Amino acid sequence: MPFQAEYIWIDGVKPTPTLRSKTKVMADDEKISVWGFDGSSTEQAGGESSDCVLRPVFSCPDPIRGGKNILVMCDVLQAKDDSPHPTNTRAALAEQAKKYADQEMIYGIEQEYTMLRLDGTPYGFPVGGFPAPQGPYYCGVGAGRVVGREIIEEHTQACIDAGLMISGTNAEVMPGQWEFQIGPADALTVSDHMYVARWLLQRIAEDYDVVISFAAKPMKGDWNGAGAHTNFSTKAMRNDTNLKAITAACEALGKRVMEHVDNYGDDIASRLTGKHETAPYNKFSYGVSDRGASVRIPWQVGRDGKGYAEDRRPNANVDPYTVTRLILETVCGAA
Numbered sequence: 001m002p003f004q005a006e007y008i009w010i011d012g013v014k015p016t017p018t019l020r021s022k023t024k025v026m027a028d029d030e031k032i033s034v035w036g037f038d039g040s041s042t043e044q045a046g047g048e049s050s051d052c053v054l055r056p057v058f059s060c061p062d063p064i065r066g067g068k069n070i071l072v073m074c075d076v077l078q079a080k081d082d083s084p085h086p087t088n089t090r091a092a093l094a095e096q097a098k099k100y101a102d103q104e105m106i107y108g109i110e111q112e113y114t115m116l117r118l119d120g121t122p123y124g125f126p127v128g129g130f131p132a133p134q135g136p137y138y139c140g141v142g143a144g145r146v147v148g149r150e151i152i153e154e155h156t157q158a159c160i161d162a163g164l165m166i167s168g169t170n171a172e173v174m175p176g177q178w179e180f181q182i183g184p185a186d187a188l189t190v191s192d193h194m195y196v197a198r199w200l201l202q203r204i205a206e207d208y209d210v211v212i213s214f215a216a217k218p219m220k221g222d223w224n225g226a227g228a229h230t231n232f233s234t235k236a237m238r239n240d241t242n243l244k245a246i247t248a249a250c251e252a253l254g255k256r257v258m259e260h261v262d263n264y265g266d267d268i269a270s271r272l273t274g275k276h277e278t279a280p281y282n283k284f285s286y287g288v289s290d291r292g293a294s295v296r297i298p299w300q301v302g303r304d305g306k307g308y309a310e311d312r313r314p315n316a317n318v319d320p321y322t323v324t325r326l327i328l329e330t331v332c333g334a335a
Contacts, residue, residue, distance in 0.1 A: 001028055003068035007035055007054050008199050009076055012043035012087045015266040016214070016317045019199050032056045032072055036079070044076065044087055052085060053077040058192040063161035064203060071162065071199070073192050089321040090191070096325050097187045100332035104235040107190045107324055108167065108183030108308075112226040112316045113201070114218040115148045115176045116211040122219060123147055123210055124175025131175045134223065138173045146171050151205050152178055158200045164193045173224040173276075183231070187328055191320035214317040217270040225271030225278070226316035232327050233308035236335065240306040243297070245335075249309060250286040250295050252334035253327075257284045257294075260326050265315025272313060279312070 008021040020042055024035060039045025039052035054074040062069035076085040084091035115123035124147040125131055140146050152169055159166040159180070169180045182197055183190045202212045217225040236245040253260065261268055261281050272281035279285055279294040286295040286309070288302035294313055301307035314323045 001068070002026060003028070003070070004062070004065055005032055005059075005070050005072050006062060006065075007056075007072045007074055008196065009037070009054055009074045010087065010089075010195070010319075012039075014043070017087065017319070019195065019202065021199065028068075032059055032070070034077075035074075039076075039085075044085060049079075051079040053079050053082065057090065057188075058196070060162045060164065060196065063158040063200070071196055073196050089319050089325070090188070093187055093191065093321045093325040093328075096328050100328055103332045103335060105328055105332060106184045106186055106233055107327075108181055108185075108231040109190055109194055109320060109323075110179055110181050110227070110229040110231070111194065111198070112172055112177060112179045112228065114174070114213045114215065114226055114316075115151070115178070115205065116213050116218070118209055118211060120211075122174070122176040124177070134173050137171060137175050137177075139170050145175075147176055148178065148210065151201075151208055151210060152180075154204050155197075155201050156180065158204060159197050162196065162200065164197050164200075165189070166193075166197060172226075174219065177218075177224070177226060184233070187321075187324035191324055194320045214315075216265055216267040216315040216317060220270075222276075224276045227271065227278075227312065228265070228314045228316050228318045228320075228323070230311045230314050230318075230323050230327065231308050232311065232324075232331065234331060234335065237308060238306060242305045243302070246297060246301065246307070246309055248334065249331045250297070252330050253295060253311070254284040254286070255334075256326075256330050258282070260311075260330070261313060263319075263322050263326060264313050265318040267317075268313070268315050271315060277312075281313070 005024045010017045035054045040047040040050035058073040075090040167181045182194045272278045274280040277291045285293045287293045288297045289299040296310045
């Protein structure tokens with residue numbers, strides 16, 4: 001029996017690329033292979049030479065269609081010579097992951113997002129008005145405090161059925177805002193799984209006429225923004241006994257502040273203000289159990305003297321391939 005393979009890739013839209021996908025109907029014994037698409041329709045090529053190549057890098061069961069159907073995450077190559085397309089940030093990560101493989105860096109990414117109605121207003125806000133101030137919504141339960149749980153439950157089960165490394169979910173501080181976590185895993189795995197999980201979330205929300213926004217500050221004013229806090233740990237950080245390796249990692253990050261911030265997602269200055277559990281975008285700090293720091297060292301890590309650290313600066317709209325590469329280069333390069 002034929003089956004369907006959903007080829008997923010990242011387009012060239014600026015300032016924040018989006019996910020695209022198309023379906024290939026395959027013979028029962030057919031293997032996934034390279035495919036192509038019209039790059040002139042995704043801001044990745046001109047009309048006079050529009051073909052781009054999709055190279056499969058990760059595949060998993062399709063939990064929506066079921067059966068033998070699969071999801072195929074791809075990176076994009078240039079048709080003229082099969083070199084990485086300028087929008088292909090995975091290729092640069094792959095090089096760095098190989099270079100620093102001996103340090104065994106692993107990550108966990110906390111993906112926040114906001115549900116919106118089709119008119120652009122938050123799904124958790126009363127029509128034409130505002131809810132009560134932030135406070136009761138974070139990890140809340142009950143009508144009037146939580147909305148969209150049916151989407152969350154369906155998405156979580158879909159990720160599990162697909163074999164993705166989803167490790168948790170929770171309602172966030174602003175109504176209509178949620179979070180899921182992917183990891184721990186190496187840089188390429190956590191990023192590939194994150195992109196497939198993002199695609200599944202948007203595909204499932206589509207059936208509810210709900211828009212998934214990864215905007216850094218979906219509601220101006222006294223509301224939390226949306227981030228993608230990135231937890232990271234090298235072998236040395238996990239085997240430390242006195243926070244020496246973790247402190248060294250934080251100090252290294254503090255020497256390349258704007259290089260990271262400038263690549264941590266569009267509109268980051270609107271979110272990293274020093275308020276709403278953030279540090280100012282242009283200042284760097286770190287501390288144990290400090291959610292107002294650029295990098296937080298969890299309390300249990302401070303107690304044990306080893307473990308991991310959390311870079312709290314990345315936006316919800318950050319490219320996972322880019323954030324994991326930058327942390328890899330900065331932390332492992334200074335080791």
